[in-house]
Amino acid sequence: QVQLVESGGGVVQPGRSLRLSCAASGFTFSGYGMHWVRQAPGQGLEWVAAVSFDGSSKYFADSVKGRFTISRDNSKNTLSLQMNSLRAEDTAVYYCAKDVYRSPTASLDCWGQGTLVTVSS
């Protein structure tokens, strides 16, 4: 079955960096767009970033543009999110999600269980 497993979350000081990973299995990873979506404690969902099936197109929310980078390794079925210059407002559960299509759309049909990132001194 389709499975996404995030890792790399933890507690980090403001201004530092963290790298999240998402291991995909059960589907042809190289055939679909992928996303990161986050959810601050007790809050709603916020889309963070997306990448096309082949990694050629990348998109970011204004709130993370210039600080976060999304990448994928289709040979290892892995999605990554490099987060730099972290701020307290980046504290959230970060979900990896699969798109229904090759290029990112608004339809995310499989989600991981999430990894918690806490930015605090």
Added chain:
Amino acid sequence: SSELTQDPAVSVALGQTVRITCQGDTLSSYYASWYQQKPGQAPVLVIYGKNNRPSGIPDRFSGSSSGNTASLTITGAQAEDEADYYCNSRDSSVYPLVFGGGTKLTVL
């Protein structure tokens, strides 16, 4: 960027029909997708595109759209449908996705 507006809370009697709405300018150009999220769990896609249900989603869930409003209808709500529901759509600009603030559905 555009915004999507949802009612914060909606309630429905067991077995009755409920409509959850999502309003935003971008919805006149793009379809909304709908997600169900139960406490402590990841979101689950329930409707996407014009009115498509992923495999495993009961047919009591349906979607529709008119102008700048998208709707998720649950026909014959069940106790297990009690959850937060989020809409999302493409923004009207180059790409970014935008999510609505979510609707907490209570089944009475």
